[in-house]
Amino acid sequence: xxxxxxxxxxxxxxxxxxAFSKPDPIKYRKxxxxxxxxxxxxxxxxxxxxxxxxxxxxxxxxxxxxxxxNLPLEGFPVGSEKGNTKAKPEIWLDMKDFEEKxxxxxxxxxxxxxxxxxxxxxKAKKQIGKVGRSCKSCHDKYKTK
Amino acid sequence: xxxxxxxxxxxxxxxxxxAFSKPDPIKYRKxxxxxxxxxxxxxxxxxxxxxxxxxxxxxxxxxxxxxxxNLPLEGFPVGSEKGNTKAKPEIWLDMKDFEEKxxxxxxxxxxxxxxxxxxxxxKAKKQIGKVGRSCKSCHDKYKTK
Numbered sequence: 001x002x003x004x005x006x007x008x009x010x011x012x013x014x015x016x017x018x019a020f021s022k023p024d025p026i027k028y029r030k031x032x033x034x035x036x037x038x039x040x041x042x043x044x045x046x047x048x049x050x051x052x053x054x055x056x057x058x059x060x061x062x063x064x065x066x067x068x069x070n071l072p073l074e075g076f077p078v079g080s081e082k083g084n085t086k087a088k089p090e091i092w093l094d095m096k097d098f099e100e101k102x103x104x105x106x107x108x109x110x111x112x113x114x115x116x117x118x119x120x121x122x123k124a125k126k127q128i129g130k131v132g133r134s135c136k137s138c139h140d141k142y143k144t145k
Numbered sequence: 146x147x148x149x150x151x152x153x154x155x156x157x158x159x160x161x162x163x164a165f166s167k168p169d170p171i172k173y174r175k176x177x178x179x180x181x182x183x184x185x186x187x188x189x190x191x192x193x194x195x196x197x198x199x200x201x202x203x204x205x206x207x208x209x210x211x212x213x214x215n216l217p218l219e220g221f222p223v224g225s226e227k228g229n230t231k232a233k234p235e236i237w238l239d240m241k242d243f244e245e246k247x248x249x250x251x252x253x254x255x256x257x258x259x260x261x262x263x264x265x266x267x268k269a270k271k272q273i274g275k276v277g278r279s280c281k282s283c284h285d286k287y288k289t290k
Contacts, residue, residue, distance in 0.1 A: 028183045031176035035216070038173045067212055071180070 026083045029075025032068055039065040040131065047125045055119050062116035069109040073102055086144045098142060105134040171228045174220025177213055184210040185276065192270040200264050207261035214254040218247055231289045243287060250279040
């Protein structure tokens with residue numbers, strides 16, 4: 001009986017807190033890209049001199065960007081091509097190519113993190129360009145304008 | 146001259162890829178919570194037996210939840226109380242209390258990660274309850290329904 005009570009309490013707490021809405025992969029992947037864009041934006045602003053260069057902040061954003069860059073794929077399950085999304089259905093017709101482009105981006109982001117940790121802003125600028133190109137390459141093919 | 150060309154190319158690439166929209170802290174914090182909810186949901190579903198327990202998946206979600214749990218505060222700068230948000234203005238009237246609640250949640254999430262790594266599902270269930278309560282405690286005070 002006590003076990004059931006605990007379970008009931010647990011379920012009540014969880015339900016009230018998150019209301020257990022159905023997981024929405026479209027919202028999930030958009031959120032992932034939102035966070036990536038936020039931190040890429042911080043780094044790009046510093047690289048362009050729009051913001052003063054702060055090595056710690058730059059490193060932190062690079063680390064967060066790298067971590068989060070590993071998350072998007074989970075947000076593209078079969079069936080998630082329909083809904084409030086700019087993702088083209090072509091993604092699911094050639095998932096292997098999409099995954100390769102994702103991997104390419106992840107690799108460029110990893111290199112950016114390494115450079116950020118060394119603290120070489122000149123190299124970081126160039127690498128930000130490479131990351132940007134890897135984003136663009138995928139957006140051009142798989143994202144509607 | 147070459148430097149300018151490189152810079153121009155860089156700016157063009159970045160602009161075309163990200164369009165450099167103004168960073169939006171409200172979207173940022175919502176995205177962070179979205180990702181937290183996604184992974185907490187995976188763990189809660191396993192803890193409730195709605196999904197089969199997969200230790201690796203459980204551990205992965207715990208690690209992601211822990212990492213991302215450190216990000217929300219950046220999304221609550223002064224001035225971001227207005228807009229498409231359920232955050233109550235009270236947050237900015239007592240930021241110290243808000244930060245304490247955030248820290249409480251982060252600590253509970255850290256413990257959850259440790260338990261997930263040990264692989265004790267029974268303990269994990271209890272800890273999921275604690276994490277849920279720490280979420281609820283903050284939502285009750287600082288989030289409109």
